[in-house]
Amino acid sequence: MVKNLSKEGSDKIDWDTEDELEIQEIQDAIFSSCRDLRTTGQHALSGDGEASSSSVPCRLSKFIQQFVVMGFSEESIAKAIEQNGENSDLVLDALLTFKVIEDSPEEQPTASPQLDPSICSDDSYSEYNENFLDDVYEEESWSSDSDNCICYLKDESSSLSENEQTLLSLANMGYPVEEVSIAMEICGKEASLAELTDFICAAQMSRAEDPYLPEDVKPKLKHISNDSGGYKKRKMFNQLCKGKKQRTIFDEDPISLPKPMIGFGVPTVSGPAMVRRTLPKQAVGPPFFYYENVALAPKGVWDRIASHLYDIEPEFVDSKYFCAAARKRGYIHNLPVEGRFPLLPLPPRTINEALPLSKRWWPSWDTREHLNCLQTAIGSARLTDRIRKAVEDVDGVPPMRVQKYVLEQCRKWNLVWVGRNKVAPLEPDEVEMLLGFPKNHTRGGGISRTDRYKSLGNSFQVDTVAYHLSVLKDLYPEGINVLSLFSGIGGAEVALYRLGIPLKNVVSVEKSEVNRNIVRSWRENTNQRGNLIDFDDVQQLNGDCLEQLIDSFGGFDLVIGGSPCNNLAGSNRVSRDGLEGKESSLFFEYPRILDLVKNIMCGER
DNA sequence: CCTAGGATGATTCAGGCA
């Protein structure tokens, strides 16, 4: 069933051949277009943070949205962005500072009521917001460059009446406009936001418990069915303000990790039958999309990620079912889940099978069969020396205390036995093999050993991703056009290639030059003939740029990528700041770009 | 400047047990 693409195979493929010069010209034109756009004030907030009344791109909207869902007013956000640019950390700091000032009665005796502390889950945010904006601003005051992109302009909102501002604030928090209106009528115009949120939540709770309530209404109320309403929201906001390392906490049932972590199924475990899932209408392609990140992110992160990707339930899969190393990851995608097949041959799934030379030295008391997650750093030589001495000092089987210490360190650093009493970290080519990359994929071309580990540690496990992508093979026998965001060392491209799906046009976005070179070199080594256009910054990809790309080869079939996990990963002791972290906030670029691609391809732009 | 080594916990979740 599976055909791994051989050299001969790839030569037989009927490629869309294009003169290299022509490709270069297209590429140059697109690059210059993007640069031009970047410097000609297309962004509502330019470098100096000046607000513009022209159309506001989705990126900015999403950037603002992340603060709106925390309960900050759009005025404060606009002010904070003006002062700090689009740096999440700085903007958040500024917002918290505003909040402290506004909460101080001595300094601000007449604080605006819309800044009343409150917070909500943002699952229903967009929907309610759209309703709200439809109702309130039928033809003015805001602009949007897509149906899914709602943008706020500072000047207009500040010209609203107090009532309208209250309405706007509550709608931004996710409360339905109709319910806000009713609450304002019943509680009176003098009512504080706290009173209004309490009233709305009480009403929602009472309806949620109503056995005669239609089922299609109940899910929307799920997030308030198990809490104490506005009080809890305000309490959460207060927690939010306590420190910088706050997170959005969700009222509704948080997304939990499945056990076993096999998603919709893996080829090596006879788990529950493949489910036929129903995707929300707006999530259905084209294009197909596939998003990845660490499964063990801080609480609430996956809820937020899903809320920006059509509320699709993430598929959590541990790659230990595909190879000898664990890799717990979440994937949100709109691919079919039936008819998947794995890459063949199936890779070895135990340490002994994957590293047969280590078998000879493996002590019986080290019962590991799988390696832990392959990370970006390795154990030091000094550590392996300490372990050697600890084990050498005893005759025969070491005492439990030593065993425990050694095993703990081996698990922590993924050490393997390479000699009598001798452990060592994995070699880079072993990591390549475990992750499903060809040998020497990251070797040479100016990359250091340390950076090889780093690039590999940040990559996909190819067999896992390929299994999910395998359904594309029958759908695109002639090959596909791929938009690969946060490409890294090309895990997605390698997966598609190994599935035998020809890569016609690949637009790859990757910050690291070393990684871009690895992908380019791999393509040359494998004699691929499609086009590779690469960018170094996702933020360069604006609507006009994407439009030109899509015009030049007729649209993307797949938008794939895993955004930075730095601020989500448990290993990060310094800046595990969640989705608002410096790097991880680039996640918001993914739905922004996906929306743009969808809209351009639907001809709605 | 580049590279490698070393020191640096917190946040989750699961399972056991009183």
Next chain:
DNA sequence: TGCCTGAATCATCCTAGG
């Protein structure tokens, strides 16, 4: 139910040495 323990975790920053 609450507490404890164990386990896992796509990392960051500083420094020394070439």
